[in-house]
Amino acid sequence: MPLRKLTTTDAFVVTDLADAPAAGVVRRGRKILQSSAKDLARSATYTFAIHGIERGGASAGINAEGDAAGASADAFVAELADDVAGGVLELTAGKGIGAEELAGLAERSPAGALSGSTDAIVRSVMAGLCVGLDTTDLAGVSVAIDGWETGPVPAALVDALVGVGAEISAIGAANGVIAGGSLDLDALRAGTMPDPASLAKPWTLWGAGVDAILTGAKPGGMNHQGAEMVRAKAVVPYAPIPVSTKAYAVLRRAGVVLVPDFASAGGGLVAATLEGDDATVLAEVDRTTVEALAAAAADHPDQDLFMAACIRAEAFLATWQERLPFGRPLAA
Numbered sequence: 001m002p003l004r005k006l007t008t009t010d011a012f013v014v015t016d017l018a019d020a021p022a023a024g025v026v027r028r029g030r031k032i033l034q035s036s037a038k039d040l041a042r043s044a045t046y047t048f049a050i051h052g053i054e055r056g057g058a059s060a061g062i063n064a065e066g067d068a069a070g071a072s073a074d075a076f077v078a079e080l081a082d083d084v085a086g087g088v089l090e091l092t093a094g095k096g097i098g099a100e101e102l103a104g105l106a107e108r109s110p111a112g113a114l115s116g117s118t119d120a121i122v123r124s125v126m127a128g129l130c131v132g133l134d135t136t137d138l139a140g141v142s143v144a145i146d147g148w149e150t151g152p153v154p155a156a157l158v159d160a161l162v163g164v165g166a167e168i169s170a171i172g173a174a175n176g177v178i179a180g181g182s183l184d185l186d187a188l189r190a191g192t193m194p195d196p197a198s199l200a201k202p203w204t205l206w207g208a209g210v211d212a213i214l215t216g217a218k219p220g221g222m223n224h225q226g227a228e229m230v231r232a233k234a235v236v237p238y239a240p241i242p243v244s245t246k247a248y249a250v251l252r253r254a255g256v257v258l259v260p261d262f263a264s265a266g267g268g269l270v271a272a273t274l275e276g277d278d279a280t281v282l283a284e285v286d287r288t289t290v291e292a293l294a295a296a297a298a299d300h301p302d303q304d305l306f307m308a309a310c311i312r313a314e315a316f317l318a319t320w321q322e323r324l325p326f327g328r329p330l331a332a
Helices: 034-050 066-085 099-108 118-133 152-163 185-189 202-207 245-254 267-271 278-299 305-317
Strands: 003-005 011-015 022-029 056-063 089-093 142-145 167-173 176-179 212-215 234-237
Touching (some): 011 089, 022 066, 034 267, 056 089, 118 152, 118 212, 118 267, 152 167, 176 202, 245 305
Parallel strands (some): 022 056, 022 089, 142 167
């Protein structure tokens, strides 16, 4: 993948496809690994491909923390502003950096207002959940979700699920799993965490007796050992590449549906390419996510959903790329 190292601050941008417009997320931390950035860029490439959009994935990392964080973001924005304004690069805030710090890029971007938004991501996750469970009605569906404290998406998903009558059975937080009598959604929304002594061990989330597990706390967070515990019917990512290659193999053997992260977590990327008011864009994210996954399953009935979606994405990539990128969007 093409790698660009910035000259004004310790940061980089990787793009998956050479000479193609690219979009993805920016992360900031003490040391952002280029290998994980490449994985995130690949997931974004497949997001665009399964929706029939001629665009590649991108991922950026800013290596800074503490007092240096603000200056690093300012330098990052200044150096990449022309690329964003020219439409060749679209970057939204990811882990470790706030959207307000990238406002200088958003102001120059031709993308829609819902680019990278939590609302758009929630819409694609809900669509992916419906496909994964083969239903149009989520009322009564039981769900476990990890990563409560990792960002706004898990909390927004909980609200959306409760709004349609789904049951939140377990939530993974930093210190363990909140379930049963310890699960007080109103208290969690208010920022009040239960007594750590009442929490189950973190890995027990994977074995929760639920219809679906929503995961996205970190890349590769579900490894093969966690996958062996899964009793749910479906695993639905809300962020890129939370499932490892070995975990996917375990889930596939067990007959657990893995909804491809590049579809279920791709709403923010897709929204950037759409026009219209917020309601129109969100409805289109929902519709196109369902249609893309349904078409993949129909085209490749002999494959599981994840692989069928990969094949569909690759078929589109082959219509405008001389060579397919090597490696599918799964964590190592």
